[in-house]
Amino acid sequence: MPSWKLTNPVTIFVAGFLLGALAVFLGIGGGPPNVAALSLLFSLGAKEGAVYSLAIFLSKLSKLMLSATCGALWAVDLTVVPFIVxxxxxxxxxxxxxxxKLSEEGVRKIYVFVMALLPLISLYNCVANVLAL
Structure with a gap:
């Protein structure tokens, strides 16, 4: 797998900022796309990339705090929160x-499986939304 090993602190900051901003904008909060980006940008394995991907989740925390202070959070049906949290x-x-517990190879296989599953889930959602119209 081709990769770059970013070492310049400014470049690392910009990459982290963009990944975090993208996660907030798309509402994904990390996950497989960020693991792929971290692997490409920093030459991380799937196992290590998954750990660092969790840090990008913190960008979602800032969006949650902003929503709470602006009142947008309270416009949401909070009865589902326990079923999510x-x-x-x-x-x-x-x-x-x-x-x-898993080896690097085991984590990579799970990652590949999830990445293959994402387009199928997206296709299902597209078809379900079209049929709901």
């Missing part, structure tokens, strides 16, 4: 445990 926390523990 509890599995997200559990997934964080499961993901951390799995990352420690």
């Amino acid at each position: 509890i599995p997200a926390i559990a997934d964080g523990f499961i993901g951390t445990h799995s990352n420690r």
Whole structure:
């Protein structure tokens, strides 16, 4: 896999800023696209990229705080929050445990599987939305 190993602090800052901004703009909060970008920009393996991808999640925290202070957060139906937060926390523990137990090759296989699954989920959502019209 081709990659660059960015070492210039300004370039690293700009790359991190852009990845974080993109995560907030798209509402993805990290995940497989950021692991791919981190692997490309910093020559990280899938296992190490997954750990650093979690740091990009912190950019979502700033958006959440902004939404809370502007009142936009309270316009959302908060009854679903426990159904999102509890599995997200559990997934964080499961993901951390799995990352420690799996080899680099195992993490890479899971990553490739998830990346292959994303277009299928997007296609399903597109078809479901068209049929709902």
